[in-house]
Amino acid sequence: MNHSITIKSGQLELSGVLQYPVRDNNNERKAGKYPLIIICHGFIGNRMGTDRLFVEAAERLTKNGYLVLRFDYGGCGESTGDYGSGGLDELIEQTRTVIDYGYSLDIVDSERIILIGHSLGGAVAVLTAARDSRVKSLVLWAPVAHPFMDIRNIIGTKAIEEIDRTGKTDHMHYELTKYFTDSLAQYQPLTELRGYSGDVLIVHGTADTIIPVDYCFLYQKMFWLRKEGNCDKEVILQGDHTFSSKSYREELFDVTFRWIDLIGKRRSDWSLWTI
Structure with a gap:
């Protein structure tokens, strides 16, 4: 069952959908409660995802007993606001x-709140988890590692020059301001991730031409330097940035959902122990 929701965030109204489990999963459910997975979309994206990526993920997750919340960031999808006028904060x-x-x-x-972040949404998920202990697990799909550099590369040199000259540019019908691009330089997910102590899964495709697959290895190395928390990674051979083919997407979902189930089982097993 899908339930349309609106979440007030400052002056913005964020549009979203809460999707309920279609069946119980005894390994995951605890005292009538369900694990919640929140999906964070990428740069100028929306809660549907490219080629329905997030819709398909949510459908699969709810069939396995998870509660899923998909939402549009301000100025994207059906949410109010102007996406490029604010900052990464x-x-x-x-x-x-x-x-x-x-x-x-x-x-x-x-105890089972999980963020799935794709592309820039992956960087946002990392930065959020580092600031919010309620996030217990992180799943990063082709995550941005250097927000300032990566988004500059996406929008192109001409757009950057226009922003420096006039304070804004039009990119794919989104007005990106200098405030937005400058804010990207203020955050470093690769160093700030040390503030997060939970478990992480990173999945990236080798044929990603938008965000380098090397980031997958770099992120894992930095997560390993933490005192707490595990980090697993999976590289999908020839997978592109949005895992657009059926085979790439099936592999993405298989790896992700098995990992989420495993983390849940591990947490459930530990809860049986008392000191």
Whole structure:
């Protein structure tokens, strides 16, 4: 069952959908509560995902007993606001507001709140988790590692020059301001991730021409330097940035959902121990 929701974040109204499990999963469910997975879309994206990536992921997750929340960042999809007028700090704050909403639901297991972030949404998920201990697990699909450099590369040199000259540019019908691009330089996911102590899965395709697959290895190395938390990675041979073919997507989902199930089982097993 899908339930359309609107979440107030400052002056913005974030549009989203809460998708309920279609069946129980006894290994995951605890005292009438369900694990919650929140999906964070990427740069100028939306809660549907390219080629329905997030829709398909949510359908699979709900069939396996998970509660899923997909939402549009401000100025994207059906949410109010102008995406390029704010900064990366606002995307982090909006994500935390969505976590507030999920955390307040009686049916949510507060010990199983998971963020799935794709591309820039992956970087936002990392930065959010480093600031919010309610995030227990992270799944990063082709995550941005250097927000300032990566987004500059996406929009191109001509757009950057226009921003420096006039303070804004039009990119794919989104007005990106200098405030937005400057904010990207203020955040470093690869160093700030040390503030997060939970488990992480990173999945990246070798044929990704948008975000380098090398980031997968770099992220894992940095996560390994933490004192707590595990980090696993999976590289999909010839997979592109949005895992667009059926075979790439099936592999993405298989790897991701098996990992999420494993983390849940591990947490459940540990809960049986008492000191």
